[in-house]
Amino acid sequence: MIREIAPREGTAFRLNRGQRLTVIDPEGEQVSDLVAFNMQDVGEVISSGRSLDYASRLFLTTGDPLYSNRSNVMLRIVEDTVGRHDFLLTPCSADTFRIIYGDTSPHHGCFGNLTQALKPYNIGPDAIPVAFNIFMNVAIDGETGVLRVEPPRSKAGDQIIFIAEMDLIVGLTACSALQSNNYRFKPIHYLIT
Numbered sequence: 536m537i538r539e540i541a542p543r544e545g546t547a548f549r550l551n552r553g554q555r556l557t558v559i560d561p562e563g564e565q566v567s568d569l570v571a572f573n574m575q576d577v578g579e580v581i582s583s584g585r586s587l588d589y590a591s592r593l594f595l596t597t598g599d600p601l602y603s604n605r606s607n608v609m610l611r612i613v614e615d616t617v618g619r620h621d622f623l624l625t626p627c628s629a630d631t632f633r634i635i636y637g638d639t640s641p642h643h644g645c646f647g648n649l650t651q652a653l654k655p656y657n658i659g660p661d662a663i664p665v666a667f668n669i670f671m672n673v674a675i676d677g678e679t680g681v682l683r684v685e686p687p688r689s690k691a692g693d694q695i696i697f698i699a700e701m702d703l704i705v706g707l708t709a710c711s712a713l714q715s716n717n718y719r720f721k722p723i724h725y726l727i728t
């Protein structure tokens with residue numbers, strides 16, 4: 536059964552070892568932030584630093600593992616019709632919108648949505664790591680390191696499939712940042728099989 540995350544919202548769910556998570560961009564150009572925690576010990580969390588270090592690459596795609604802070608593989612990408620995702624930037628938040636966009640009454644962002652969704656699993660806001668930002672397109676100048684958030688390359692119906700390599704609690708959003716989503720907020724679809 537395909538489930539929908541409404542624009543600017545988020546959810547959390549259990550994903551058992553061996554299950555597949557498919558994340559679909561139904562309309563195109565929509566980012567979805569993913570975080571993951573070990574179901575048995577939520578101190579073990581997805582790690583951008585370790586994953587990028589071991590891949591020796593910034594852009595992860597089919598075949599690449601996503602490691603935890605304890606260097607265990609949490610998820611592996613088994614299919615990817617886009618091939619461009621970000622694993623550098625933190626979930627957008629009220630602070631993001633205040634600092635970068637200058638909003639005076641900012642939306643709570645992916646960070647707020649993840650905080651709410653993960654609360655029933657006893658995971659607090661300070662435990663939320665850098666997310667694997669599905670479909671987020673961050674261009675990087677190799678000389679200066681300047682980052683530029685560009686429209687996602689995903690078209691309607693594009694998808695990425697992960698397989699869980701341990702029992703997980705996963706947080707997932709339909710991203711709330713204007714620039715990341717080419718200035719239009721859209722839903723995200725996902726499927727657990």
Ligand SMILES: [Zn+2]
Binds near residue numbers: 626644645646709
């Ligand atoms: Zn976001």
